[in-house]
Each structure stands twice: as structure tokens, then as C-alpha cells.
Amino acid sequence: MAVDIYISAFDKTKIQDTVSGAMSKYVNLQDQEYEERLFLHRVIWMLVFVAIVIAVLIRGLYKLQVVEYSEHATKSKKNQYVIEPVPPTRGLIYDRNQNLLAGNVPTHTLEITPEQACQTRKTRSNCMKKLLRVLDGLITINEKDWRKFHKAYSKNRRYAKGFQSIPIRYNLTTSEVAVLAAQRYRLPGIHIKASQKRYYPYANSLSHVIGYVRRVDQTIIDRWTPEQKINYKGTAFVGVKGIEKQYENILHGVKGNQRNERNVFGRVISSKLIKPSVPGKSIYLTIDKRLQEVAENALGAKAGAVVAIDPNSGEVLALVSKPGYDPNQFVSGISSQQFQQLQLNKARPLYPRALKGTFAPGSTIKPFYALGALYYDLTHGKKMFSCGGTFRIPGARHTWHDWKRGGHGTLNLAKAVRRSCDIYFYDLSAKMKIDRISEFLTLFGFGQPTGIDMPRERLGVLPSRAYKIKQHKRKPRTPNMSNLQWRQYKALVRQRQKWYLGDTISVGIGQGLFTSTPLQLASATATMANRGKLVIPHLLRAVRPSGSKDLYYLTPEVENSAIKEYKIDKKFLAEVKRRRKVLGLIKPEHWDYVHQSMVDVVHAPGGTARRLIPLAKKEFEFAGKTGTAQVVKIKKGDHWSKKKVPEHLKDNALFVVFAPADKPKIAVAVIVINGGHGGAAAAPIAGKLIRTYMDILNQQNKPAGENNSNDTLLTKDTPDPSTLTVKNLLKRPVVNSKVLKPRVPNNLRKSNPRINKKIKQPAITRSNTSNTTAVTSTTNNVNIDSGTTSSNTHGGTNVKKPVARKKAQKARAMTRARARARLREIDLEKKMQKQKQNQKQKKNDEIRIIETPKPR
């Protein structure tokens, strides 16, 4: 019934198709069945197709998720995580008294992440333009920064690294940071990144010593080794000059890694430190900031250089090149205008005169000649030399003049040095001959590297036959040269290469071809001072790993130092050893003679540097030599008048000096460019420097009870320089292992009672509890020390010696902590308690043996 209704209602066409109404029902039902079967058939076929497709799909999924799982998992990890370098904090630089010379200060950088700023790729360039315009309205961004940014931006775009942030402005000021932070809602994709940059608090003062760091750029990167490139990923600054360059490896530290989880725009969601960075080690220089300042102030507005060396250890106490520049300018990129200003400045502030300036040493070379004369026995014996103010070589037309018209009359070698008689040294050099001159002066390091731990020192010129030959090298014959021409040319070259006696004469007073750097002069003076115990000047005093309180010292054995970054060339070391050996052949009385003559320069009547006498305050004697070096040649017949000479052609004033004369503690070389007379312009500078140094030493040697000044306390832990002669050091066994043993600076000791207890100052210790005490050299220690280092006789010379306590004093005045540190290590545990008890008991006794400086 229902079927009928259905058919009649909907399948009218079919009904019409059928032959008859009666049959229609039947046919349709049959059709229906057939259609159902057909449909079922087709559905099954459809299912087969679907099954095939599903099978393909499952196979695909299986391949992705099972077969290639690890590959895709890695890729997903790569998407998710980025390993970012964590740059280490750069080590600090201190002077010997722990004054900070180079530190790190926070700085803010503005960065843009393009993909975050403008998310749609198609409209990004427009959107970026808009954003940058907004940014430009908020803060000032100069041309150079724009150029840098656009370069980096287009590069990033090319490599589809939109999620990487690009720096746009460095060194934001606090107000700029505040403005940007307030407007942050307008500036999507903009971050302010805090980092550290180098800061040099003394600016101009130590620029040539410390140098500076510069932002890493492509030219620097290209020079690096692959390992360096890896370690410097993420590092913004690298040392390019001075100590910053020399000890880059110490200061930089080791890069760390962090794993950042990020999203597709590069925004960091979380980060995990995989490997912490190791901050760079801090460096302590041998420079004493106070001396440096004194020398700089004394030089005043004049250009010049001052080098002060401790002749016992080779520590460079002051290294002044004036004028200096502000290294802070270079840290975050100096503008080309500023740089040009520095370069075009006639005073040449970028020129490190102390290391690279080569000047004629002038008369300062005379003491060395005097020593040479004694060594080669070229003196006139007891006979006096007559100086008439002029000097001629037989057969030559030229006449050499003394600086003093009319000459100095009759004089011997000592007097010739004292009065700086040129004629005597013309004569001497003529006798000594150039070969012996160059051989002998090489011993003092002229024309040789000093071995200082600074990049690229200059050597100056110590004239010799070889030098002149090298200077005038024969060029190869050109094809169009006739035989005659070639012969003539060869003869000319031969003539030029030939060493003439006339050349020797001007070398005899440190002029002519002779040049040296102020550092070489100071180093030679130090060698003179310590009687040939050649020391290698160095600036590195100690290294302190970050976070540690322990200092690792370079001394006493500079040559076998455990600090591997301090390198000495093996060839150079061999040469130094050879020179030491030869210098050792010079008789002590010869040294005495020359030292005395140098003392006379200052202290005897007729000396050229007598204005230093008051500075000595009768405590000690200076031993010096003035020098006045001509800057231009005077033509024959020209009238030389000081007043008429323009400023830049005035003589260079030089002075070399060491003090005290009998027990040298400091050797100084001073050059004042166009300063005029050495005794007048250069000597007072050296005098003031030495006076200051002596005051510092005196203060140190005073008992701690009388001296509450903090900074002298800081220097206390250094060994007394006077006892650190090479001889002394060599006597001590197992020196190397000692260097590695960390020592704690005094100020740290003071603050840390635990360390204070452990490593005790045998000689002078400032008590925490008492203001009035005290020398705490306990009898315990004295006994131990006298057993092992009794051979040491250098200690305590400038101390009054009460006979009764000779033994105790000897040990105390000896190298303080150093010599005993090892012993203390051995039986520290045993003695600790004992010492503690003894200390209190002995206090009263000890007060009586307070050192007092020996009056002079």
C-alpha cells in the first residue's frame, strides 16, 4: 500500500514508461531490486577505492611517523630550539694596587626583529618603513647606524632570517631607554637589549698601555682561526691595541651556550643554560697608577714619554706616552671625523712614543760608552784628556764641535760623563770603532727587542756596518744598463754601504744613525743599574680567575712563567742569556766607576742634572745622565741660536736615571719632545717620579701600626723588590711550583678571617683587632726560615740591625710571604694553633723590632 503511494507520487515517469498499469507495479519492483544490487555492487567498488586511498594514507603516515621519525624529530627540535652563544664577561684590568683601569659598564642596544614587527610577509617592507619612521621620531639615529642596519636587514631578508634581531642603535641613554619603553605598544618587534661594554675610567692617562677594545667586525673575524671564530660567537668586543690585544686570550674567557626555546617569530619562550660561559680572567699590571699620574703631570702639556722599570724584576712601573687619547671613543665606534682629528693632530696622540717612538738617545748613551771604554780598556789611564771644544779626524775636513763653546778643559772619563763632554766621546768612539760599539751596546738591548709583553714594539737602530749594508741594498741590474753604468752603479752602492769613521763619531754621542725607543733606554738603564743582571721588562703582574680571590703571579721567574699567555720567544731568551753572560764579565769596579760618574752627574759640582739634589732629600743618591738630542742637522756655517729655532725643531730633552745609586730600585728614562736641555726639561720629571716611588716604598717599609693608609696596605703582599734579584731567586728551590700557588691579596685577606688565619704575613700584618700593632713575625717562623734560606743575605739592608736580633731580622726582611709560603703549606696544619697562641704572647716583644728606614 505504502509502495503504491510512493510510486504514484514520485515515479510518475516510470509508471508512464511501463507497458500497462497492472504490470507497472511488478516491473518497478523488479527494477528496484536490480538497482539495489547494482548500487550495492558500486558501493563495494567505492569501498575498495576508499580502502586503497586509506592504505596509501596509512602507509604515508607510517613512513613519516615511524620510518622517518628521528629525522623529523630532529628537525622539529631544530625549529623549537636554537643554541645561542652566551658571551663571557671580559676580565678586568687593574694596576698593581688594585686600581681599576678597565672595567665593564652596562649598555643598552636597540634591536628590531622584522618578522615580529611586521608579521605578514607581503607588506613587510612598507610596514618596516613606517615603523622606522616612528622610531626616528623618538630617538636620534645617525647615518652610519642606518646604513649598518639596512645592510644587515637586506642580508637577513635574503636568507629569510626575519626572526633574527638586528641591532639598530647602540649605547642608548637612560632617557632614550625610558622613551622607548613607554612607547613600546607602538613598536612591535623592538627590544632593548642590555649588555656590557668596556669602560676606561682614566681615559687619556693609560691609553697607550691598556689600548682599547673595538666592536667585532668582518675584518677582525677574517683574521681569526676557526676555533677563535667559534669562541667569539656572541662576543661584541675584542681587544685591538695594547694590553687588551696582548692578553686578549686571558681577558676574553670561554663562550657558553644556552638553549632557547622559540616560536616561529624567533621570540624566546624559555631558555636553558647548557654550558655556562667562563668569564675572562682579570689582569693586574705592574703599572703603579700613582707613578703614572706623577709622570704625566710632570710632563705637563709637552709631548714625551716616561718609562720606569724596576731593575730587579723588570716590572714596568710607569709607561707614559704623551699626549694620549680617550680609548672610550673607540669602544663603540669612533666617528670618522673624530678619528681624523686624532690622526691629524700634530702632537700625534695615537702614537705610542714609549714603545714605538725612535729617537736619538743623545748624551744619555755616554755612561754605556764609558763602561765600554773600561771594558775594552780604552781609557787614558791616569792621564787626563784635553777637551778644546773641537774635534777633527786626521785627513778629514769636517770639524766636530762640543755643545759648549771652548770645551771643558782637561778631564778624565768620570768627569767627561759628568760634564757630558762630547769631544771625549768623539775620541772614544773613534778608538772603539763601530764594530765594538755595536757589539757592546747590543748587550744593553739597543737595536734589540726588549721583550715587553706589548704588541709590536719598535727596535730603533743601533748602527753597525751590517746595518748600513742592509740599508743600501743593491738593486738588480736592469737590462738597459750598459756595462759601464752597471759598474758605476755598483761602485756607488759600495761607496754608500761603506762605513766611514765620520759615521762613528756622531754615533759616539748618540746621534747620527743611532735611534732607540724610550723603553729601550729605560731597559738599558735598568741593566746598568743592576750591574748587568739583564731583566725582561713586563707589564703583566698577576692574573686572577673570575670569582676567585687568588692571584697567580708572573714573577719571580718571568722566563719560565706558569702563565702560558705570557710568551717569550725562545730565540730572544737565548739572546738574553748570552747577553747576561757577557755582561757578567764586566768587572765590578768598572760598574762602580760608571755608577759613580752617573751619581756625579746629579750630585757633584759641574754635573748637568744638579737640580735633582733637593729631591733626594739626602736619603739616597740619583745616578743619571742627561741628554739633549738635536732634531735637525746643523749645516756647516749656520749660526745656531736657541731662541730663533721654531718649536718643532727644538732639541729633544732626555734623561736616564736610576736610584738609589747603591741599591737601585727604579730605573727611569724620560724624553721630552722638543723640550730643550735634558737637565732642565727631562731630569725634574724623572726626579719627581723617583721621589714619589721612594716615598711609596718608605711608607710600605714603615710598620703597619704607624700607617693606616689603605693603599699601601694593598701593595704589601708584593715581595720587596730589593730582595728579588735574579741571584736571589735562583737560590730558591722549586720556584715554578710556587708560582702556581695562588696568593691572596692583602685586602682580601683582611676581609676574610679564614684566609687571614691560613696564610699569615710573617713580616707585617695589620691586626684586625688592634690599631696599634704590629709586626708579627713569630719566632716559629723565624726558626723555620733561617733553616732553609739562611744563605739569603740581601734582605734587610736598609734596616738598622740590632745585633741581638740579627737572625730574626734577616728572616723578616727577606721576601716576606713569598719565601715562606711553601713551608707554611707543608706544616700549616701543625703550626696553626701554636702560632695563634704565640702571636699574642710575642706581640710586646715584636714591637721593639719595628723596622725604621735608614737615614741617608
Add this chain to the structure above:
Amino acid sequence: MSYSYQKYGALSQGSPSMRRALTRFNIDVPLLFLVSLVLILGLFILYSASSQSVETTFKQIIRILFGLLIMWLIALASPITLKRWTPVIFLFGLFLLALVPFFGVEVNGAKRWLGTPSVRFQPSEIMKLALPMMVAWLLAGARLPLQFKHLFMGLIVIGIPTYLIYSEPDLGTSLLVALSGLILLFLAGLRWWIIILTAIAMAISVWAILEYRLLPEYQMKRIETFLSSDSKDLKNALWQSRQSEIAIGSGGVYGKGYLQGTQSQHGFLPEAETDFIFALVGEEFGLAGALILLMLYLLILFRGLLIATSAKDTYSRLLAGTLSVIFIVYVCINMLMVSGMLPVVGLPLPMISFGGTSVVTILASFGILMSIQTHKKLI
């Protein structure tokens, strides 16, 4: 009128009284059960895909509820009513499609939408239902197996909307719409030799398209990037499918865990909420999760085909069969596309992807299935 419960009872899963109650409201319980299961799973997946956006999920819930309402309303109507209204619906759909070139809203260089940019719908979505209905209507009176006359008429009915949609341009949808018509023709008993000949012709035309670049430039590019499958060429379009492959592949067998997918949660997965949502399933639930989801879809297909085979007239039978098959075709194409085995054509995963029209269309087609299933007693 007598009801014979035994016939359906074997298929039902709920309690007889419950089933009876729902059936009275023209609802097919097994189908509703499966559909709800997928929809609920879909909401969880969407919540993860939208970076845990409650707002997005809530929007989708509203749309699903709307879709379910439409489904129920359609289920209420009997197939007879549906059949009567079929030509009207189809012509109305054609009319809307014809309006698109003139009043359409342009998004990303293609005019596919009607309405305002914020409230808009695609007339081609209506065609997804209207076309199979129309072809079924055409063939309902035809003697099977298919005669040439009907085949010809059917092809014309398929051709017109296909062309209109293709010229929007929307190649993906036009192909799918055409496919639904062709599936219907196949189910209606299209002769095998015609099918084989057409397959050969298709192969030749595909070759011609690729050789002479007959499609619009952006379509060609999409197809080319898929075919070139050069792993070095990571640029733009390929980047999407690469990232999607990485997402699925990195899921492994058991997945990274719900809400733990790094590719999708960190935005590396393109269009994670919509077309590429299956990649998230692969990433967070692994092969196991993907297979379970596929199984649910297949169960829906089986239920649909069962409804189709038990239908009492040609129109219902063909329509039900076609809707079931085209549903699984959508699923397969989307999954194949997301897992990198087909070019990116822009097709959402039925019932899971975010988006209103898709879910409403699919639920409407289930409404038709339910209508066919629950109105059988009238026949």
C-alpha cells in the same frame, strides 16, 4: 501505519526506549553518536591548535550548535520534501554563484564570498550539497544502468556550477564539487568502459595542463612546488607542507602529548587551526591518534553507506551514498595534503577544522542521511 522496529533494532546502539525517543525526532542514534564523538574530540584538538584560545573554541561550539540545529531541521524533513525542493535549492545555489563575480567579497585575490568581509559565506558550500542532490534528482527517474541521455544531462548539471566555482577562482572546491557529481554517477552505475575512457582522457588532460600551463599562475605554482618536491627548495609555499610534515613526523607513534606539540604550539605549523589541524593530531597524538581519528571517520562512512544501501528509493540511495563517500573523500584529501602526499588545495578537515561553513555543510549532509534513514517507514 505500522512500525517494524526489529529491522532497525539490530543496528541501534542506545537503549531501545532512548532510540525510540530520538527516532521520533528523526535522529539516527549511531550516526549522532559517532558525529558527536568526532565533534567533541575536534573541540579539544581545536583548543590545542588555537594555542589554548577559549574564545576560538567557544566560537566553534556556537557554530557546531548551529550546525546541529540545521542537521536536525533537515532530518525532520522527509526525503520526499527534499526531493521536491531539490531543483529550487540547486537553482538558488547557481543564482548565488552567479552573483559572486558581481557582488563578491575579494579576499587574497579571489572572489569566493558573498556578504560583508566580516559576515560572509561561500555559495560553493551550498553547491557541495545542492549538486549531488540535483544529480540524484535527475537520475531518480532514470532506468539504471545509466543511459546516455541521463549521463549527458548529469554532466551538464555538474559542469555549470563547477565552471562557476572554478572561475572564482577556486580550483580545489570546483574539483570537489565535480567529484561529488561524478561519484554519484559512478554509484548510479556508470558503465565501466566509460569510466576507463574518462580516466585515460583525464590523464592526458592533466599532462596537457602541466605541459602548457593552462591553469592560473598561482595554481600552477602550487602544483609545481608539490611535484618538484625538491628538499632544498624550502621557500614559501613548500615551507608550509614541510613544516606540516615535520610536525606529523616528529609525533612518532604515540605523539608528544596533548598541548605539547612544539611545531603547532610555537607557530611553526601553518594554519594549524584550519586546514592543517590534522598535523597537530599527528604531532600531539602520534600515529595512534591519527589512526583512531581515521577509524571514527570510517565508521561514519560505514554508517552512511548502510543508510544508503537500506534506502528504499533511487534518489535517497544515490544521495546518501554520495554524501557518505564525498565525506570520506574530504577527509582523505585533507589528510593526504597535510601529510605531504597531495598539493596544498585549501580543504578543511571535516568537523574538526575551525570554520563555520564547513561544519554546517557537513552536519547538513548528515541531516540528509538521518532524514533518509528515519523516514523509511513512510515508503
